[in-house]
Amino acid sequence: MIAIPVAFALAVTACGSDDDASPTTEAPAATEAPAATEAPAATEAPVEGVSGLVEDGKLIVATTGNFPPFTAINPDSGENEGYTIDIAREAATRLGLELELPTVDFVAELEGLSQGLYDIADSGIWPTPERQESFLFSRPMTSTGIIAQVRAEDADSAGFADVSGLNVGGIQGSSQEKYLLENEAELGYSSYLGFAGAGEALIALKQGRVDVLSQDSLVASFVAANDEELATAGPTVLAHPLSFAFQLGNEAKRDAFDAVLNEMIADGSLAAIQQAWFGVCIPVPADIDAQEPYDILPTGDC
Amino acid sequence: MSDFDFDIIRRSWPLMREATWVSIQVFAWSLVLASFIGLLFALMRLSNVRALRWIAGIYVWIFRGLPALVILFFAFFWVGRVLDLTSFQAAILGLGVSSGAYKAEIIRAGILAVDNGQREASDALAMTRAQSMRRIILPQGIRVMIPNYVSNSTLLFKSTSLATVIGLNELTGKSRQLANSTFKPIEILTAAGVIYLVLTSVLVGAQVLLERRYAVKA
Known part of the structure; x- marks a missing residue:
């Protein structure tokens, strides 16, 4: 019984390829100093x-x-x-x-x-x-902060200023999910769905399974800039x-x-x-305990 | 379906192919380990020595009861730390010992399914216990074991996807990484699903061939 898997293992390994998860190693690149x-x-x-x-x-x-x-x-x-x-x-x-x-x-x-x-x-x-x-x-x-990612047609909506009665979503284990779950009563949303990753969460948003996705502000802006079906809405919270x-x-x-x-x-x-x-410059706080009271993430030309 | 982006699959294919190869290798080696452990512990469970029966029973109890994900985590971050195992080696160890517990029960059931008269006949021919097991019992038991053994091996192959938690760049982990990086989960995971289906179909084909090989001739 063992002979069959042994032969199979030897056969596949004999074909070559190193192991697994060999990490990507990069030689130091030339330094550029803009x-x-x-x-x-x-x-x-x-x-x-x-x-x-x-x-x-x-x-x-x-x-x-x-x-x-x-x-x-x-x-x-x-x-x-x-x-x-x-x-x-x-x-x-x-x-x-x-x-x-x-x-x-x-x-x-x-x-x-x-x-x-x-x-x-x-x-x-x-x-x-x-x-x-x-x-x-x-x-x-x-x-960064937390912002509502929405479908493009909802770009003018209030985001987290008003999600009452809406179906909201987030990525499991993220700070953005934690914000939704800890503020459920105050936000008054109808239901919450947690997704394993951003890919699944964004598909659910596009398909109308959720109306608002709780996203990192920089990620949400990046997504909106690269996908015309999606946008951000409302204020940045918890910068x-x-x-x-x-x-x-x-x-x-x-x-x-x-x-x-x-x-x-x-x-x-x-x-x-x-x-x-x-595509813009974002302020970099000097202190890891900084809790900035941003309504929108301040950005500017570099 | 009209929005289905075939191009992202084409672009991701080299990375997915590489990850598929990692999955196949981990599967193959953990199948070897599981089969060895399975046979060893099945024989221990059937031994006349009580201590061996106990040890094998405890092994099966623990590793059949723990989720493979937890075993993998321990294999990498605990045993792997002590033995300095790579994620590839820890995945083989974790999946091998996990699947080995199931294989032990499958092999034991196959051996027990052989009619007792066969043992008595081999005794009558003055065969030793080892000779009887090798020449009479196991060849007949294999016929019973094949369907469950292959089904369990198919599960083992799919379980290689769990090894992403210990940093193994196997098919599922790489696909999820690509899905989140490209925001195209449906396309990427569909492609991964097709790859798994093709490879598990090979195992099912192997089951058919093995069943023919060990079929009782009329």
Whole structure:
């Protein structure tokens, strides 16, 4: 009985191909330093060596690859790309490290980070006080908020200012879902549907299964700009910073990364990356505990 | 259906093909491990030694009772941490021990289904227990095992999709990543579904061939 599966396993393995999840490894790219276009933040001295790396000479940045425009996979090239990926690539270059981008599920990303398998988790994480008990966070790399994603014909609707009686949806486990569930009574929506990912949630919105999707503001704007059937509506709520996460106790590594982020803000390269992915520049708070009272996410030319 | 974007499938195909290959390899090796574990623990369950029966019983109880997803998580983040396993190796270990518990019961049931007179006949021919098992019991038991064994193997193949939680870039994980990156879940998941259907059909075909091979000649 065993002979059959053994033969099969040997047959398929003999055909070649390496293992699995071999992470994407990228050699440091040439550094580009666009002209500074926004007020420089405090700049620290260039970093000489980084302590506490999982592997010497490498910056291992775990990513989900399923949260555009922050991290996504390009179907044509097969490469990870996005706002946080570009920042990680630039940071690795400036730190003189080889970038490795293992692609994992979000739960495994955080678990692997806490176990010390990765240096950084990059999926645009809101450094809430609860999360700060479990992870160290970099200085913010952007601010964002929560906004209602709607069908294009509802672009003039009130968004979260009035969702009473509507069917709303969100992505399971996200901050945007949490906002809906924690404010159910106040918002007065009719029903809630949680989806496994953005792809499914957006299809449900287009098909009319839900009327409003609770989305990250930057993601929602990106979707609206790339899909004429969809739009954003109403005010931004709960504006907050997004950061990179580190294992607790890795202050030296986090500080080295923060120094690079500060450099990138000061010399305008972060603004250039924002321009590339969001089409506008977004304010970057200095403090991870910042809770900005934005009604709309302030943006401007870089 | 008119909005169905075939082009996104064409563009995603190289990545999906690569991920399919990972799924096939994990399936093949975990099937080997599961079959080995299954045969070993089935024989232990049928042993005259009480300790062996107990050990095998506890194994089956634990690994048939735990969801494969949980086993995979432990295989990577606990055992895998100690043994320094890659996600590929941890997936084979996790799926192998999980499926092995089912295989043990399938093989045990197949052995028990062989008429007791066959054992008595082999005793009468002065065969040892091992000879009897190898030459008389197992060849007849296999006939009974084949449908359940292949059905369980089909489930095992589909269970490789769970390994995405430990970072394995197999077909389902890669498809979900592509679906969320391109906002085209229907197209991408339809393509993934077709790939799974084709590959599980190969297993069903193998079942038919095996049943013919072991059929009782009239």
